Amino acid sequence: MSTTGATADPLASLASLPGVAESVESVRKAVDRLYGHRVMRRRSNEITSEAALRGARGSAALSGADWALEEVRRRSDFSGDDDARVVGAALRLTAEAGQLLSIWRQSPLRVLARLHLVAAAGKEDEVGRPRQAGESVDEPLVELDLPRADEAHGRLEGLSELIISGSSAPALITAAVVHGELLALRPFTSHNGLIARTAERIVLVGSGLDPKSVCPAEVGHAELGGGAYLAALDGYVSGTPEGMAAWIAHCGKAVELGARESTAVCEALQRGAA
Numbered sequence: 215m216s217t218t219g220a221t222a223d224p225l226a227s228l229a230s231l232p233g234v235a236e237s238v239e240s241v242r243k244a245v246d247r248l249y250g251h252r253v254m255r256r257r258s259n260e261i262t263s264e265a266a267l268r269g270a271r272g273s274a275a276l277s278g279a280d281w282a283l284e285e286v287r288r289r290s291d292f293s294g295d296d297d298a299r300v301v302g303a304a305l306r307l308t309a310e311a312g313q314l315l316s317i318w319r320q321s322p323l324r325v326l327a328r329l330h331l332v333a334a335a336g337k338e339d340e341v342g343r344p345r346q347a348g349e350s351v352d353e354p355l356v357e358l359d360l361p362r363a364d365e366a367h368g369r370l371e372g373l374s375e376l377i378i379s380g381s382s383a384p385a386l387i388t389a390a391v392v393h394g395e396l397l398a399l400r401p402f403t404s405h406n407g408l409i410a411r412t413a414e415r416i417v418l419v420g421s422g423l424d425p426k427s428v429c430p431a432e433v434g435h436a437e438l439g440g441g442a443y444l445a446a447l448d449g450y451v452s453g454t455p456e457g458m459a460a461w462i463a464h465c466g467k468a469v470e471l472g473a474r475e476s477t478a479v480c481e482a483l484q485r486g487a488a
Contacts (some may be wrong), residue, residue, distance in 0.1 A: 225376060225383035225391060231459040237466035238384045244470040245429055253480035254428070261428045264479050266308045269430030269472070273411045274304040276436055276443060278354045303333040303405055307412040312427065315420045322377045322413075323370065326401070329412055333405035340403040344370060352404045355440060356397055358451055366399040385421030389414045389431075390465035394450035411435065418469065428476045434468030 228234060248254060254261060271286045279300035292302025310332045314325045331342040340349060347363045361369070373395050381388060396410035411432050418424045418431065435443055446464035449457030 223381050223383070225381040225387055228387050228391070228458060228462065229383055231455050231462070233459050234387065234462050237463045238386050241386050241423075241466045241469050244473040245424055248428060248473045248477050248480070249426075251477060251480045253483050254426075257483060258426050258428065260483065261476050261479055262426050265428045265430045265433075265472070265476050267305075268475060269415065269432040270301070270304040270308040272430065272432035272434075272436035273307075273408055274301045276355060276411070276432070276440060277304070277405075277407045279304075280436075300408075303335070304408055306332050306335070307408055308415070311412050311416050311419070315416060318416050318420055319377065319380075322374045325416070326370075326396075326409065326413065329409045330402045330405060333408055344401040345403045349403050351400045351402075351406065353400050353406050355407055355444070356400065356447070358398065358447070361399055366401045369395065369399055370401050385418055385423040386466050386469065387462055388421065389417035390450075390462045392417050393465060394447060394461050397447055398451050414465070424469075428473075429469050430472040430475065431465065431468040432472070433475045434471030435465075437471050438464065438468060 229238070267287060268283060271281060271283050274281065274286075274297075277300050279297035281297070281301055286301060286305070289298070289301070292298045292305070307329055310329065314328060318325050327342045327344075334341040340346075344367055345351060345363050349363070351360055373392065377388075377392070393410050393414040396406060396413055400406040402409065414431055415427065418429065419427045423429075442464065446461045449459075450461035451457070
């Protein structure tokens, strides 16, 4: 996505793409239904905790570590094999996201650097900064052409400026663009997918759409599957109106599925089954 152009609010212009308004409205209705559930009014902290766990599991699955939910819940050591480290990184990022909400709108680049530091757990020389020329990227799912480091830096700065300046665009659009741009750029040497999905969560929560963080889009992205995720991402990278609209719709569906997941948790709690 180009972050420059004639319009002062390029994100808002995406709202007029075919089908986007319908996606935004469908997400709003799904979120409102969940927040109106009687269990949410009494036990929202439990729903938030469960959504965080399920969201981390879903994000890790898209990065190649597809563990059963109960395995994620049971484990306490995530320092073993590669899959365990991916799951551990996803859990740490989900926990960290809530601590960074107040910083995001003022310094998104600082937040992204912090997320990479948390994900990598300080075990790489390149942690906490965008990749430099000549450095490779370890991202198991995304096989798109990798932008040069200088191009990635420039586009990352442009994305940061958009976030800081603010937009009248609905939260779904902003979250989808942040997510898609980070996946397209892969600005860090590792953990870019996990970071992109965490940034999407930060936008959805910080915007007020999902203030209690109970609609884990990561669950929806995993449920829709890696193939659909990559196909939608191809649309984003294409930059065409149709491709952008398809990516936003895909992200909207993921949020709706996350809301459905937490609704099921509410129903289980109401029945006394969880």
